Amino acid sequence: MDIDYQQLRLDYVRAAEQDAAAPAHYPVIVVGAGPVGLAAAIDLARQGVRTLLLDDDDRLSFGSRAICFAKRTLEIFDRLGCGERMVHKGISWNVGKVFFQDELVYSFNLLPETGHRRPAFINLQQYYVEGYLYERARELDGLALRWKNRVVAVAADADGVEVTVETPDGPYRVRGDYLLACDGARSPVRHLLGLSSSGQSFRDRFLIADVKMKADFPTERWFWFDPPFHRHQSVLLHAQPDNVWRIDFQLGWDADPEAEKQPERVTPRIQALLGHDAEFSYEWVSVYTFACLRMEHFRHGRVLFAGDAAHGVSPFGARGANSGVQDADNLVWKLRLVLAGLAPASLLDSYDSERVYAADENILNSTRSTDFITPKSEISRTFRDAVLLLAREHPFARRLVNSGRLSVPAVLRDSVLNTPDQDAFAGAMVPGAPAADAPVRAGGAPGWFLDHVGDDFTGVLFSDGTALAPEVAAALDHLGHAAIPIRPRVVVPAGTAPRLPHDLVALEDVEGKLAQRFDACPGSYYLLRPDQHVCARWRRFDADRAQAAVARATGNA
Amino acid sequence: MASLNIEPNIARPDDFYQALIDTHRDLSGEESQLLNAKLILLLANHIGDVDVLCQAMARARDGIRPAPTKVPR
Structure with missing residues (x-):
């Protein structure tokens, strides 16, 4: 029996530190326990960053909010340890149909190929998503959740952020090295800092x-x-x-x-x-x-904005909650490295540039959908109707029908963290792309590629299935023990099972889809970021180049 | 980049022009607007090259009213 998450009351509990003379300190304070704040807090705590999550209410989501959760978001939830539950409860779907008047004019399949763990989308009420995230959050040490804790003042300086929190027992202060505002479209933190989010409102209801x-x-x-x-x-x-x-x-x-x-x-x-x-x-x-809005920047010193607090889109395309969870995915590993002293604070500027780019892509797509669905002028409506009339018989016009371009993750092609290609590759796995999934077998057990990459940098070497040269195996192992480790993964063709030294993990490419999707041949080497995005690739593994690419991807170059 | 052909390219210009006008015969203003929109879409797909299409759009707008400049964020 499912819990009725809409009715769940999350009790305010007085924290001992509310009585302390000096404010308590946390590496990261997250404001707002919606899908974005919960995902960020879970990921931070999983990665060993002690985190305080504050929410001004004592309830999770209720009523009609987000329902469509995209493949990439589900893959992130898998990394956080709660994807399976979401997919089990949710309704998986890949197909959309568009009707004009009483006729079907267009049908699209968002995931026309097999060999992916997750569907293009599940539909799941936001209160379930938040409920499952909340239960995942409660499993984690190093994550303090506080309900009925409302941020009423924020003072940021060079060393950190001091937050004043109002509670049923009165106010208290707490300090963080960083403050992450995931407090929604009306973001109180944004207002407290005198910042704004601007864009276009749509005249339709x-x-x-x-x-x-x-x-x-x-x-x-x-x-x-x-x-x-x-x-x-x-x-x-x-x-x-x-x-x-x-x-x-x-x-x-x-x-x-x-x-x-x-x-x-x-x-x-x-x-x-x-x-x-x-x-x-x-x-x-x-x-x-609705309106399409965004803040000019998502990083303001030690305060970072994510989700609706940073950017808002029209609902056509399911690009709101999905892009917010992807913000968290992008930010957490960078915060972790900066807090550990392994990367300069300037690495956080790449959060701003990468996710502003993604927000603009989402806003562009959802604005175009809205313009098609809600034409703004007579001529715009005429062209819209002309497209729909032609779509019945003309395949070209079906491509112009726009009932929502549904959420796909941004390819961070121009990111400063990428090492540009020197070797020729075909296909979609360009530097900046989120890694494609494919079925693999590891240690005899069937599974999925994405379960074996992420959290740390991962180096994926495609081999022909014969034994690795000893110096290559030693270099892979050495990189796996660096200050910023590159966890090694060796992809082998189906049916091969070479014995690998140094406890190197072999992933058997059971359907050959991994090599196909990465346009890999024996010797190809991909470097993936902790958020599973490709950041460099070569036709031949070279430890020095891999280390240089990690330095570049962490702002250490 | 391919460029828009503005040199004569229609073999029988008077026949074409008459056909274009005849296509709209007996249509209301609204119906003609819809026909024109469908026609533009069909021709645009035939041309396919977005650079060429954008040059044509700019030329079509030329002399009517300057295009609004995009305001940077």
């Missing part, structure tokens, strides 16, 4: 209805332009666990948000879609508007 019903729609994303049951507007239908369905009706800017969420207005809209004898009950109804 949408009705969201999460209804509980027994229905036999396939687990696909269905999107209608101008359907007979809701003329001149769009509608989105999506399945969630527990027989809950998300239905999203475009209403137009002139709709009255209060009146439109009354059941007597909502029920006829839903009956028009489902039929008049449909039986359903309401889980959640609201009317929303």
Whole structure:
């Protein structure tokens, strides 16, 4: 039986340090226990960074928030140790269908190939995601969670950040080397520091209805332009666990948000879609508007911003929560190295540049989707309708239909942390790309490539399955014991099982997909960052070049 | 970069022009707008080269009103 996470009360507990004369100190203070703050705090604690997580409320998410969690986010949750639970509970899907009026005009498959552990997406209510993250967080030593702890003042200086926290027992102060603000679109920390997030607001309103019903729609994303049951507007239908369905009706800017969420207005809209004898009950109804915003910079000295606090997007494309979790993924290993004295603080500037780049890509994609779904002018609507009319018979026009370009991780192609290619490679695994997954066998046990990389730098050597040259094996082992270690992984072809010295881990490329996806041949060597992004690759392993690439990827070059 | 061909390229210009006008016969203004949009999309796909298409868009706008400059963030 699942816990009802929407009803869960997280008790305020008075911490001993609230009475201490001098403020207590934590390497990192995270503000906001949403999906982004929880993911960041879990990752920090897992990587040995003592962390304080503050939240102003005593509840997790409730009602209708994020539901689509993307493949890359699930891979991050796998690294954090809670991906399996999410996928087990969630509804996996890869296919989306687009209808114009009463006809199917376009169908897309977001993951048309096999050999990936995770689907393109799962749908899972945000309260489950937060509930599972919360339970994962509670397993970790070195992570203090405090509810009903509201940040009311932030004073940052060269040495750290002092935070004043208001509690039911009155205020107390606490110090951190770094403060990570994951406190949402209205970010109190942002306001306390006098910073802003700016961009474009959209003049349209949408009705969201999460209804509980027994229905036999396939687990696909269905999107209608101008359907007979809701003329001149769009509608989105999506399945969630527990027989809950998300239905999203475009209403137009002139709709009255209060009146439109009354059941007597909502029920006829839903009956028009489902039929008049449909039986359903309401889980959640609201009317929303949205904006695409971002802060100019996500790093302000010792204060870092992530998730909606740093950037906001329209919901079409599931790029909000997903990009926030990817922010945390990008930042945590850098913070860990800086706090350990293994990298200069300037490494954190690459968090800013890489995730600002990703935010701009997300904003661009979601703005384009919004412009297609909600045309801003007569001519824009004419072209939109022309595309939809042509899409029925013309494959080229289907590519122009934009009902949401769904979240994919940014390829950090121009990152300063990358070592540019000197050797020729084909395919998608360019420096800056998140590593592709593939099935592997390690020590006889079937598993997945991504389970064997990350947290530390990982050096992936593709071999022909014969024994490694002793000097290569020794060099791989040596790199694995450096101050910033490069954990060695040796990929071997299916059916080979060479005995490797120095306890080197062999990954059997059981379907050959790993070598194919990385365009690797025997001798190719990939260097992956702790967040599993490629940062360098060569056709031949060379320990000095690998070390130089790690220096570059950690701001030590 | 390929460049937009602005030299004469249509063998029977008067036939083409008449066909273009005839295509819109008996249509309302709104229907003609829709036809034009479909026509542009079909031709754009045939051309395919986005650089060429952007040159054509800029030339088409030229002399009507200057394009708004993008405001840097």
